[in-house]
Amino acid sequence: MTPPDDPLIRQVRLRHARHARWLREGEMSVGRRLAQIGVLGWMIVVPTLAGLFGGRWLDAHFGDGIFWTAPGLMLGLGLGGWTAWNWMNAS
Template identity: 65%
Template sequence: MTETEEAEKDPLFRSTRLRAARERQARREGPPSVARYLAQIGTLGWMIVVPALLALFLGRWIDRSLGTGIFWSAPLLMLGVGLGCWSGWRWMQKP
């Protein structure tokens, strides 16, 4: 294995290379517009809200079918919020 191939496997090397590429791209494109920031915030919000609402509706449907109060609604709502936050975090960390 060559030295370059070994360096490619090093996480610090890859992180540094990715950061340098992002910096070059930012210099070329300039700062993002306010509209782009607002679009990102809106997208992130929907990424959290949609799974939470779907899980809540599923929980309510199960609770009504089984007559269990909020036995399924509450945990599924928490699961939906957790899934939405996780997917939003993954989206924000995407290179």
């Protein structure tokens, strides 16, 4: 007898549920796939640009040259990548 929290059983049930949903709904249209790609791109671009502009604003405010721009850019890129990763792995 296998325990109810066995990871293999959870994955098999998840795979079965995904397959049943695919049989019900069918393949996604090209338009929907393109829309998902667009949303994914904006999920990365917007936080990256926000970090960039935030870093530039801090540099202008404190007069530090470009000291805060690189960390702001990296922070925004990291946040955008993390958000996109979570969105892609949600279903």
